[in-house]
Amino acid sequence: MEWLIRSVEETDESYGKRPNERTIEELIRNSVINVDKHAGPTSHQITLWIRDMFGVKKAGHSGTLEIEEIPE
């Protein structure tokens, strides 16, 4: 990756948190899972199953594997 540097700055360690320092609870609410979908259920069903397992308010998938929908 190539960058254009406007200024060199320090970051104050008392604020924020590097992604790999997050707790699992924080990760669960801010992550993507690369699922290997098996035959049978729809992409939507798989997504709901994951949502319920992790107990999160919502989950969404990118690009369905069903022909009836937009194959993004």
Added chain:
Amino acid sequence: MTGVLPVALENATKLMPALAHLEKEYVGVMHLHKDVDEDLLKKVIAEKFVGKIMQIPPVRSAVSRRPRIREIKFFDVLEKDGKDVLFHVACEAGTYIRKLIHDIGQALGVGAHMTELRRIRAGCFKEEDSHPLVEIRDAYEFWKEGDEKMLRKILIPVEYAIPHVKKVFVKDTAVDSICHGAPVFVTGITRIQKGIERGELVAIYTLKEELVALGIAKMSSEEMFKRKKGVAVRTDRVFMERGTYPRLKR
């Protein structure tokens, strides 16, 4: 159909605009209705079904059935066993593979349909890094029992799910106002990835490499670098909670 399906959890669902148009790769089986010569098959595919193609979405599709152009990056015939053809295809988002196979059958004059399809890549999400549901369930159970190692390997932080989106890094002092929806001003920027064009979706990061928000570039990378003032990025979707960084004192 099976294979790679990126699933975003809660706050990560805001990534959807950035994950909506990923390039895809599939392996599948095409069943020819009559056997054709392998060289002819490869010739027809190479001449008519690689590069920019015109595709009419199938009857049972969510989009309007207007012909549209899609790019097929490559279409390789891996193996042919009589009327069954194992293929490997890479294509632009929104390409209907079942329709592509049907159209190849038409072009060959024998007819064909797809009998199997597996997605092996969606953007940066690859088959070799994907996890079946049972594995995700196991990882979840291990975590509940006190071992988080396996689950940590499965959860991809939002920051690492969008390597194709160009980045703008901002100073600590600029972060909180962006969390409140304010735009990114050039004066708040420390570094800019090269190649950003006006109107492009970009990711705004802290110096600790946390994703603050997704936004729309109002300037090119060069302009963000050279200008003394002005709005560089219009903030669109905010990921970081307000108050994570201190409020700028005036």
